[in-house]
Amino acid sequence: MSAPSKVIPEDAFNREETVQNYIKSRPRAMMDMPVRLIIERLRELGKIDQRSGCLLDVGCGSGESTRLLAKDFHHTIGVDPSAAMISYAIAFDNDTAGVEFKVANAEKLPIEDSSVDVITAMFVLHYTDLAKFIPECKRVLKPGGIALFYRQQISKILSAEDDALPVIDGPVKMMIRQLLEKAREMSHPSFHTYELHGTQFDAISWEKKNIKINELEFAPDALWTLGSWSRFYHNLPFHQKVRKSGVNPLSELVQAVKNTWTMQDRDSDDIKIRVVYTTAMIHLK
Template identity: 25%
Template sequence: MNEVSQLFDARAGAYASFRPHYPAALFDWLSRHCRDHQRALDLACGNGQASQRLPRYFTRVLASDASLGQLRAAGTIPGVSFYAASAETQPLADASLDLIVVAQALHWFAGPAFFAEVARLLKPGGLFCAWCYSLMSIDERLDPLIDAFYRETLKDYWPQGRASVDAGYRDIQMPFARIEAPTFAIEAHWHFDHLTGYLRTWSAVQRWERQHGRDPVSELIPQLRQAWGDGEPVRLVRWPLHLLTGIRN
């Protein structure tokens, strides 16, 4: 297991509890662009946040991750078959999939070996779609604090690949005919404790904590609490989604 898998394995339960869910409109759009709807794969599925949306559209849904902790956190999702495997080496037949999705994970392994495996797995005309989200937006008081935490406090602690998220995946080249996607965003209504729980799922937070022996989120909480205020216990949180979508010839 590589370092990234270890980081997500260590806090798999928190990841399942605090990471936001993807909008239904995204999966409606993906389904409309699939030629067939027999088999779909959620690759690097984590705890199955994208997987759970797919059985509505596909006869069989597979979900794979290198982290056993993440797979255990997924539990049982009706219509989804989970298994452990690396992104670049899947135990599936050639040309056996109509759709492959990668949700908030492509930046950890986007290279020639991965895309060769995707090309092997997809049927001709099969659809590949990866998406990511970076910093959330809440309001003019909280956003600067979170931005400074992300870009300054954690600057040197993000694993290699995170820059692709900041670039909205525009720096990743795929060997498929690209499809332009409409604008999608994640929206959630959170209490304050959900915000701090989410921040603790960041891989850079875990690396910072391991080096310094203390929790950087706890040190930020007084400023966040003051900016959050007492008047609105629940806040709207929003993340724009960035999609990389293509069709295998």
């Protein structure tokens, strides 16, 4: 097994406590929305007219999204550098056939040459060394195969209680800028390409590529409170690493929301919010 990618903090998702907190706090919509968009795109491209072919899900994490995608493929492989995540994925109670999980990173895929029809990667690209990952994608894809990379970024926070309250967007951008600045200091030099509309997609060398950008809001049944939303991001290893430096942009954002809505005295778990994300999907063929 190859060494973990330098872009990811060495123990990022390998602590059992981190894995359990991440899975517990992650909203269902965080998995369902990307999978839905990817399946829609695959249908448009004629890749899942029938249940056949092989799909490789890179950075599969705990495997829930991988299993959702697997329903449309004969064989599905999920890979992730975290042994803890893969252990959870293997133990997860699901009867989806034709799914296997492996501990591996994106830069050295344990996959045979020209054996995969579709590669998916969700919330992963900014963790990879693109100079090594993209050639690996080209190596394992069959002729005519495609890769779909998905990512999203917080765009706006709105009140789920009163539509007349201001939209929060400026503080969101402030939080992201602060996270990125710390990432440059503490992580891999290329981590700055986490920005959704940055240079990362442009830097990918591929014969044909197409980028689709949308702005989407979580469905009504996935509403968050300000407290539950912030806890999810607090549990992300990257944010934990940034907080160790003494910077906590997420807490600043929570306070900015309360100040803007004149809710300083309310508990964050009592403030219902709607979150809008800007999503980007790159299709390579």
